[in-house]
Amino acid sequence: MYAIGIDIGGTNLKAGLVDERGGLVSAEKIPLRWEGPEKFVADLLALGDRLLEQQGLDRGAVSSVGMGVPGVVDHRRGTIVKTTNIPIRDLPVAEWIQRSWPVPVHLGNDADCAAWGEYCHFSHSEEESLVLVTLGTGIGTGLVLGGRLHRGCNGCAGEGGHIVIVPGGELCSCGRRGCWERYASASALVRQTRAAMAAHPDAGLWEIAGGDPSNVDGRTAFEGLRRGDAVARQVVEQYLDYLAEGVTDLINLLQPTFLCIGGGLSHEDDAYLLHPLQRRVETMRFDRDLQRxxxxxxxxxxxxxxxxxxALLGRL
Amino acid sequence: MYAIGIDIGGTNLKAGLVDERGGLVSAEKIPLRWEGPEKFVADLLALGDRLLEQQGLDRGAVSSVGMGVPGVVDHRRGTIVKTTNIPIRDLPVAEWIQRSWPVPVHLGNDADCAAWGEYCHFSHSEEESLVLVTLGTGIGTGLVLGGRLHRGCNGCAGEGGHIVIVPGGELCSCGRRGCWERYASASALVRQTRAAMAAHPDAGLWEIAGGDPSNVDGRTAFEGLRRGDAVARQVVEQYLDYLAEGVTDLINLLQPTFLCIGGGLSHEDDAYLLHPLQRRVETMRFDRDLQRxxxxxxxxxxxxxxxxxxALLGRL
Known part of the structure; x- marks a missing residue:
């Protein structure tokens, strides 16, 4: 049997067929064009059918459908409560799908789904915990605690990007000041890199960016560091300090078995990102003398x- | 049937007989004199027997014994891993008790036990969550998430007092700088009150403290606020700002059903502590437009x- 996993993005609907071992057998992507909830659900169904067709399978091969939503879901009622980029409010999407495809339909927040996917990969026993920290435009965090997704009382838990690490600091889109994601997301690193370039017209970063700050991305400062640029080193070290503060907060509070760093930045060489992050956290975390x-x-x-x-939400 | 709950403090052993509805039937306290682990366990047993004797009961009336430890436990093995104030290391206390009293023995961290006690009082369904924030010498936090104690991979989760709210700030006993408990514990409020008195020799706080800063306690600034002292108001408002930052962090991350404030300070009038805290958090928390x-x-x-x-750890 297979499960279908659907990842609802702001611009695309992505779906995949996942086998019982958690392997992705095939995947599909279509642009998301919002023309009302009926069309949206019809697109989801068509996407699922297309995946099956490609593998010469029919709906009988599918044991469940899971959906990751960029927003808040009520997983008990199978309802999308609200999303950030699409005008969905209180859509009973599970029921709508089941009208034409009577299969269990599971909903999750997208960051939660990603954490659950990583957990199913990493965990070896039932009571382990995993926190996924995804460095992107913001910082997304998903919490799997004691083998279960922690969604909180309103489906909105896991907003680790909105813990404050600089009180009274930069204004965040959430309305609070000094949130972690304002300082340690990939976008924050881009802003920090550009600010350093503006302050240092002779920095090697300019060459990497082809003389144009709009070419700066999350890799630019790391590339400068690799080339030995002192300004780039400062940018990366300050960025890692911010990253380590929030990671240490999460560890001191939750002591998960695994804390995974995801997002494009996580592909940097371990020598430049993972290892210095580990070293910083090592000096700050609580109860450093514990064995585990x-x-x-x-x-x-x-x-x-x-x-x-x-796709694996059905395992919960 | 009853359960015995034991609270191991730095200076006292407290124990109580708890009925099936979670009510405390009787309690006892003896000074903790550390004369080695054998004597320690013998004292625990004697304390339990004394509780039963007072009620005219025998050991047959006890279904389980639970123990809250100021330190780290391995609850699966029934071992006290280490404690902060007593020289206990890797003591298989459950097994030692069971040698002479064959009853289920459950271990928990003391802050976790307190959170679990409050949870059993507050919760109405299985999947609720509660975070207990105890304002004392430090800030203790205990996490009950989805109806289960969250202890983390090493029994050390829930160190909410050691999330940073002022990066690079005051040095904490844990070795990190700027931890929440350095700014928002009851002890922190005492320090802040004394600092305000030193800076303002004419403040009404002096009268409340009888002219002696060593008389300042967690109530002094609140009493000053009640009497209309402007310096006291500043102290309390700044303190509440610090308190609200950490509470908001916990809520944004965990969205528990209940976040309970405990410790001596929690007895202040709601108008001076709880309500202004709620108002501050209301302006900062994530997704303020959600219904729940x-x-x-x-x-x-x-x-x-x-x-x-x-005593109720057996319910877990």
Whole structure:
């Protein structure tokens, strides 16, 4: 049997067929064009059927459908409560799908699905915990605690990007000041890199960016560091300090078995990102003399984590 | 049937007999004199027997014994791994007790036990969550998530007092700088009150403290606020700002059903502590437009929370 995982993005619907061992057998992507909820659900169904067709399978081969949503879901009622980029409010999507495809339908927040996917990959026993920290435009965190997704009382738990690490600091999109994601997301690193370039017209970073700050991305400062640029080194070290503060907060509070770093930045050489992060956290975490500690590691499923985790929601 | 709950403090052993509804039937306290592990376990047993004797009961009336430990336990093996104030290391206390009293023995960290006690009081369904924040010498936090104690991979989860709210700030006993408990514990409020008095020799706080800063306690600034002292108001407002930052971090991350404030300070009038805290958090928490939110409330079991929670560990 297979499960279908659907990852609802702001611009695309991605779906994959996942086997019982959690492997992604095939995947599909279509642009998301919002023309109302009926069309949206019809697109989801068509996407599922297309996946099956490609493998010469029919709906009988599918044991469940899981869906990762960029927003808040009520997983008990199978309802999308609200999403950030699509005008969905209180859509009973599970029921709508089941009208034409009577299969268990599971919903999750997209960051939660990604964490669940990584957890299914990493965990070896039932009571382990995993926190996934995804460095992107913001910082997404998903919490699997004692083998279960922690969704909180309102489906909105796991907003680790919105713990404050600089009180009274930069204004965040959430309305609070000094949130972690304002300082340690990939976008924050881009802003920090550009600010350093503006302050240092002679920095090697300019050459890497082809003389144009709009070419800066999350890799630019790391590339400068590799080339021995002192300004780039400062940018990366400050960035890692910010990253380590929030990671240590999460560890001191939750002591998960695994804390995985995901997102594009996580592909940087371990010598430049993972190892210095581990060293910083090592000096700050609580109860350093305990034998057992959270393992800080890289996420492994990359962009597929959301699809795989959504497909595996039925395991919860 | 009854359960015995034992709260191991730095200076006292407290124990109570708890009925099936979670009510504390009787309690006892003896000074903790450390004369080695054998004597320690013998004292625990004698304390339990004394509780039963007082009620005209025998060991047959006891279904389980629970123990809250100021330190790290391995609850699966029934071992106290280490404690902060007593020289215990890797003591298989459950097994030692069971040699002469064959009853299930459950272990928990003391802050976890208190949170579990409050949870058993507050919760109405299985999947609720509760975070207990105890304002004392430090800040203790205990996490009950989805109806289960979250202990983390090493029994050391829930160190919410050691999330940073002022990066690079005051040095904490844990070795990190700027931890929440350096700014928002009851001890921190005492330090802040004394600092304000030193800076303002004319403040009304001096009168409340009888002219002697060593008389300052957690109530002094609140009493000054009640009497209309402007310096006291500043102290309390700054303190509440610090408290609210950490509470909001916990809520944004965990969205528990209940976040309970415990410790002596929680007995302040709601108008001076709970309500202004709620208002501050309301302006900062993530997703303020959701219908369901964490309820910020006072803990209700007071100093008995540890005993009751320890006794109820068998319910986990």
């Amino acid at each position: 500690h959270t393992e800080i590691c890289k996420a492994v499923l990359g962009n597929d984590a959301g699809i795989i985790g959504a | 939110h964490t309820e910020i409330c006072k803990a209700v079991l007071g100093n008995d929370a540890g005993i009751i929670g320890a």
